[in-house]
Amino acid sequence: MKKKATIVDIANKLGITPSAVSKALSGHPRISDETKLAVIAAAKALEYTPNHMAMGLRKGTSGLIGILVPAIHYSFFATAIKGAEEVLSQAGYNVIIAQSKDNAALERKQLEGLVRAQVEGIIASMAIETKDFSFYQELSFDIPLVLFDRTFEDDNVSTVIVDDFAGAVKAVDHLVEMGYSRIAHLGGYAHILPFGKRIEGYKSALAKHGLPFRKEYLFQCAPNKDEGAQATERLLQLPEPPDAIFAASDYLAFGAIKAAKKQGLHVPDDLGLVGFSNEEFSAQVSPSITSVDQFSEAMGASAAELLVRQMREGKGGKEFIAQKRILSPKLIARESSLRKVKTTLHTP
Amino acid sequence: MKKKATIVDIANKLGITPSAVSKALSGHPRISDETKLAVIAAAKALEYTPNHMAMGLRKGTSGLIGILVPAIHYSFFATAIKGAEEVLSQAGYNVIIAQSKDNAALERKQLEGLVRAQVEGIIASMAIETKDFSFYQELSFDIPLVLFDRTFEDDNVSTVIVDDFAGAVKAVDHLVEMGYSRIAHLGGYAHILPFGKRIEGYKSALAKHGLPFRKEYLFQCAPNKDEGAQATERLLQLPEPPDAIFAASDYLAFGAIKAAKKQGLHVPDDLGLVGFSNEEFSAQVSPSITSVDQFSEAMGASAAELLVRQMREGKGGKEFIAQKRILSPKLIARESSLRKVKTTLHTP
DNA sequence: TTGAAAGCGCTAACAG
DNA sequence: CTGTTAGCGCTTTCAA
Numbered sequence: 001m002k003k004k005a006t007i008v009d010i011a012n013k014l015g016i017t018p019s020a021v022s023k024a025l026s027g028h029p030r031i032s033d034e035t036k037l038a039v040i041a042a043a044k045a046l047e048y049t050p051n052h053m054a055m056g057l058r059k060g061t062s063g064l065i066g067i068l069v070p071a072i073h074y075s076f077f078a079t080a081i082k083g084a085e086e087v088l089s090q091a092g093y094n095v096i097i098a099q100s101k102d103n104a105a106l107e108r109k110q111l112e113g114l115v116r117a118q119v120e121g122i123i124a125s126m127a128i129e130t131k132d133f134s135f136y137q138e139l140s141f142d143i144p145l146v147l148f149d150r151t152f153e154d155d156n157v158s159t160v161i162v163d164d165f166a167g168a169v170k171a172v173d174h175l176v177e178m179g180y181s182r183i184a185h186l187g188g189y190a191h192i193l194p195f196g197k198r199i200e201g202y203k204s205a206l207a208k209h210g211l212p213f214r215k216e217y218l219f220q221c222a223p224n225k226d227e228g229a230q231a232t233e234r235l236l237q238l239p240e241p242p243d244a245i246f247a248a249s250d251y252l253a254f255g256a257i258k259a260a261k262k263q264g265l266h267v268p269d270d271l272g273l274v275g276f277s278n279e280e281f282s283a284q285v286s287p288s289i290t291s292v293d294q295f296s297e298a299m300g301a302s303a304a305e306l307l308v309r310q311m312r313e314g315k316g317g318k319e320f321i322a323q324k325r326i327l328s329p330k331l332i333a334r335e336s337s338l339r340k341v342k343t344t345l346h347t348p
Numbered sequence: 349m350k351k352k353a354t355i356v357d358i359a360n361k362l363g364i365t366p367s368a369v370s371k372a373l374s375g376h377p378r379i380s381d382e383t384k385l386a387v388i389a390a391a392k393a394l395e396y397t398p399n400h401m402a403m404g405l406r407k408g409t410s411g412l413i414g415i416l417v418p419a420i421h422y423s424f425f426a427t428a429i430k431g432a433e434e435v436l437s438q439a440g441y442n443v444i445i446a447q448s449k450d451n452a453a454l455e456r457k458q459l460e461g462l463v464r465a466q467v468e469g470i471i472a473s474m475a476i477e478t479k480d481f482s483f484y485q486e487l488s489f490d491i492p493l494v495l496f497d498r499t500f501e502d503d504n505v506s507t508v509i510v511d512d513f514a515g516a517v518k519a520v521d522h523l524v525e526m527g528y529s530r531i532a533h534l535g536g537y538a539h540i541l542p543f544g545k546r547i548e549g550y551k552s553a554l555a556k557h558g559l560p561f562r563k564e565y566l567f568q569c570a571p572n573k574d575e576g577a578q579a580t581e582r583l584l585q586l587p588e589p590p591d592a593i594f595a596a597s598d599y600l601a602f603g604a605i606k607a608a609k610k611q612g613l614h615v616p617d618d619l620g621l622v623g624f625s626n627e628e629f630s631a632q633v634s635p636s637i638t639s640v641d642q643f644s645e646a647m648g649a650s651a652a653e654l655l656v657r658q659m660r661e662g663k664g665g666k667e668f669i670a671q672k673r674i675l676s677p678k679l680i681a682r683e684s685s686l687r688k689v690k691t692t693l694h695t696p
Numbered sequence: 697t698t699g700a701a702a703g704c705g706c707t708a709a710c711a712g
Numbered sequence: 713c714t715g716t717t718a719g720c721g722c723t724t725t726c727a728a
Binding site for chain 3 (some may be wrong): 006007008018019022023026050051053054055056057058059
């Protein structure tokens with residue numbers, strides 16, 4: 001590995017000073033086109049690459065944005081990162097990623113790591129077990145921060161979320177329309193905002209349709225297959241089991257399908273199912289899972305745009321105003337809820 | 349945003365010099381435990397965070413590793429990144445990710461971006477359209493580089509791959525065992541090493557079983573559903589269509605299933621299918637796809653370990669020796685190849 | 697055991 | 713239009 005050329009090298013080669021080179025390279029107005037050209041040529045000849053760290057140290061910038069998610073291999077997060085990365089790299093930033101593994105302690109450690117790496121802004125989605133938001137709140141004073149999907153209520157923090165309440169209502173509406181009436185909900189933990197909103201939407205939609213809310217029909221679980229299967233088993237053992245389940249994640253819904261099949265039930269004829277997030281596998285499993293699409297890529301891109309704008313405003317001196325972006329979710333109907341015979345049993 | 353404390357602040361507070369603070373903080377041996385403790389306490393009180401860029405500029409390190417993949421939302425790459433991120437963050441590095449979108453020009457641009465960000469090492473998987481490896485070769489002189497999965501042949505570059513030849517042989521062996529005899533191959537582009545090896549393994553396994561190689565049974569496509577479906581349609585129109593397909597990716601295999609269904613063929617009874625990579629959806633589609641698992645997470649982790657070791661050796665002065673790691677793939681048999689009636693038609 | 701001084705590569709006043 | 717100078721925050725000889 002040969003040592004890299006610096007602006008000093010190119011200044012020497014040309015018999016001018018480093019500062020002239022610096023100006024030429026950054027297109028400073030008050031420098032002759034002649035030297036600009038010469039500098040650019042010399043830079044190419046010496047294979048000069050600017051040293052970001054030196055520049056960063058001087059200018060107080062790093063060109064780095066941190067993205068923290070629970071797990072990058074969940075397709076929702078992977079797709080959101082993709083969306084964000086494209087916007088950010090377009091805007092000239094490099095993206096550092098970190099995973100919390102849904103663990104509050106690790107989340108904190110990773111956030112500190114990002115800060116230490118001098119990121120200029122952070123995009124994050126909270127760990128499922130995080131209940132203490134103070135760290136995020138403090139962070140938002142020091143550094144531009146945008147939360148997406150897994151957020152909490154705070155007027156000072158910008159967020160991008162899907163309208164989870166509306167999504168839940170759409171899911172329940174759809175199940176009712178398909179003739180189901182005993183609709184259970186496999187929810188996430190209510191303290192995480194989107195899951196709380198989905199629970200609220202679920203309850204509200206039940207009320208709208210004159211259906212009773214039964215608390216034995218509501219489970220709060222971690223959003224994975226196993227908990228979905230376990231909760232479903234419990235639901236099916238009730239004296240009056242549900243005829244449909246609205247799950248707050250497709251992983252939960254998939255677990256529910258497994259459990260239902262194990263009990264010899266047919267989906268959707270015996271048990272209707274709607275998930276949330278529209279994961280890649282949901283269209284491809286059998287039966288395919290009806291799901292509420294939350295436009296993960298758009299969400300990541302939107303969070304990135306918001307962050308970039310926020311950083312620009314922060315630089316301009318004036319305080320930025322925290323923004324809340326709410327995307328409208330869309331129900332994608334698939335096999336798991338489309339039963340042939342619609343039997344409307346409930347009496348409103 | 350309050351401005352951050354520096355070692356100068358903490359030196360002033362304690363009435364000592366910055367250099368003493370620096371030494372205390374880095375656990376330098378020749379500094380009294382007394383001042384060490386005082387420094388640590390003061391650092392905490394002032395909420396001191398070290399400035400990575402200043403440190404990097406001084407020591408010539410950035411603590412950054414770049415990972416470049418074609419697309420981070422493909423589960424294979426997402427999982428590999430997860431594996432690598434865990435190893436790297438354990439080793440004290442931050443991870444920058446970049447996507448090439450399988451586009452050679454963008455790949456190059458992104459690699460340059462990583463270099464400019466002063467990454468200390470790069471882990472990459474090549475874009476599908478890249479045919480000119482010289483940029484990677486030059487890069488490997490300047491910076492520790494480990495390629496995984498999508499690699500090329502070069503003795504000076506470390507690589508982590510799965511034994512693609514062996515994987516292809518396992519796939520064909522399995523199909524033959526299930527009684528298929530007219531086995532086609534939907535391959536990737538042969539110039540990308542793993543795809544080339546799979547083609548070789550396919551041919552070799554056919555020969556081993558006394559089956560003829562027919563060039564009309566071999567397609568080279570981009571590894572996605574659409575090309576898989578198109579190629580399969582063409583295959584099924586042949587005067588003597590295949591009774592099984594070994595696809596070099598699960599996306600291709602999934603496209604093949606779609607095409608077969610469209611033609612009214614039953615998988616696996618009319619057409620046996622084996623994919624490659626064992627994507628998340630492969631276990632869950634219907635019929636589930638038999639696939640060759642390449643241990644994506646282990647691959648990412650292994651690449652990261654190799655890179656870390658390489659960087660350490662490079663620092664030690666002695667030249668590192670490029671290593672080739674080869675993981676052994678495993679066939680996971682699922683519905684798409686398990687037909688009930690095994691009919692062995694071919695005469696060896 | 698600590699301090700003084702120099703410098704990593706770059707930029708931004710301010711002079712010339 | 714270009715040069716001079718100083719310094720971003722930190723580490724690292726060398727000297728005390």
